[in-house]
Amino acid sequence: MLPESTAMVPAFEGRWSAHAVRLRLPSEKASIQISLPEGISAAEETSATLRYLSLDKPSQGELDCLPWRSDPVLDQALAAFPGLRILAQPFGETLFCFLCSATKRIDQIKVICEKVAHAHGAPLTNGSYALPSWETLASVGEQELRECQLGYRAKYIANCARFLAEHPGWLERVSAMPTAEARIALQQLPGVGEKIADCTLLFGAGRLEVFPIDTWIQQAMENLYGLRGWGKAQLQTFAKAHFGSQAGYAQQVLFAHVRSKQNARAAAARKNP
DNA sequence: CCCCAGGTGAAAC
DNA sequence: GTTTCACATGGG
Numbered sequence: 001m002l003p004e005s006t007a008m009v010p011a012f013e014g015r016w017s018a019h020a021v022r023l024r025l026p027s028e029k030a031s032i033q034i035s036l037p038e039g040i041s042a043a044e045e046t047s048a049t050l051r052y053l054s055l056d057k058p059s060q061g062e063l064d065c066l067p068w069r070s071d072p073v074l075d076q077a078l079a080a081f082p083g084l085r086i087l088a089q090p091f092g093e094t095l096f097c098f099l100c101s102a103t104k105r106i107d108q109i110k111v112i113c114e115k116v117a118h119a120h121g122a123p124l125t126n127g128s129y130a131l132p133s134w135e136t137l138a139s140v141g142e143q144e145l146r147e148c149q150l151g152y153r154a155k156y157i158a159n160c161a162r163f164l165a166e167h168p169g170w171l172e173r174v175s176a177m178p179t180a181e182a183r184i185a186l187q188q189l190p191g192v193g194e195k196i197a198d199c200t201l202l203f204g205a206g207r208l209e210v211f212p213i214d215t216w217i218q219q220a221m222e223n224l225y226g227l228r229g230w231g232k233a234q235l236q237t238f239a240k241a242h243f244g245s246q247a248g249y250a251q252q253v254l255f256a257h258v259r260s261k262q263n264a265r266a267a268a269a270r271k272n273p
Numbered sequence: 274c275c276c277c278a279g280g281t282g283a284a285a286c
Numbered sequence: 287g288t289t290t291c292a293c294a295t296g297g298g
Contacts, residue, residue, distance in 0.1 A: 098279075103277080104295080105278045105297085111296095154294090194280090196280070199279075215278075255279080
């Protein structure tokens with residue numbers, strides 16, 4: 001879901017698999033407008049969209065499980081982003097997008113994925129392009145991928161694609177494994193370490209218990225929780241003990257919180273240097 | 274010319 | 287077990 005800045009009403013464009021929808025939040029709460037291209041089944045796209053937003057099932061009790069009553073940091077972050085959703089993205093697409101993400105900014109990751117989609121993906125009804133399947137990616141050379149500004153990530157993606165082509169059904173099996181096993185299996189892929197494995201499981205398989213540690217969350221844990229000098233392994237242990245079975249939801253809320261404060265600081269600095 | 278960005282792998286303590 | 291570095295590319 002990518003914010004558009006033009007309208008007064010917050011609007012978002014989302015693309016996954018062969019779906020492309022635009023969402024609006026017309027009033028303050030409790031409704032979402034979904035606009036679709038001509039000539040597709042509104043009912044099917046609507047239910048697919050609700051699935052994508054994890055609005056198709058009753059809330060898994062994120063808020064009840066999380067320790068916001070005893071944790072003012074989390075409480076404040078939750079208050080700043082009420083109703084935040086964890087997207088249910090396709091497993092393979094999630095893996096691909098996070099393979100593009102290493103030491104890149106989110107807006108640049110977006111551009112890179114867009115270029116790969118345009119160069120190698122199938123056209124969608126609204127004029128944009130879907131991300132290519134891993135099968136397609138396996139037939140694309142590393143050089144061609146580098147032309148989409150993937151840089152050194154092109155080799156990881158090409159090697160992943162080759163592995164997946166040689167192991168039919170592997171991704172699907174991994175997505176169904178228990179989380180601890182799936183985490184280890186994903187890290188067998190070239191270019192996939194703890195962070196990308198965790199993001200793939202959180203956003204691509206709904207494993208709310210994982211807690212991906214990136215530079216932003218690491219900083220947030222240092223600054224907001226006073227955990228300076230803690231290694232990633234220690235932070236994992238802390239997160240598991242402190243946030244419990246919905247740690248991934250807490251991670252996203254804290255991530256959104258620290259990023260919004262950072263964006264506000266950057267905007268203020270531009271206005272008043 | 275410097276720094277950093279939703280990291281990972283290899284090599285060296 | 288941690289620490290260090292290269293890896294491409296774009297933007298402040």
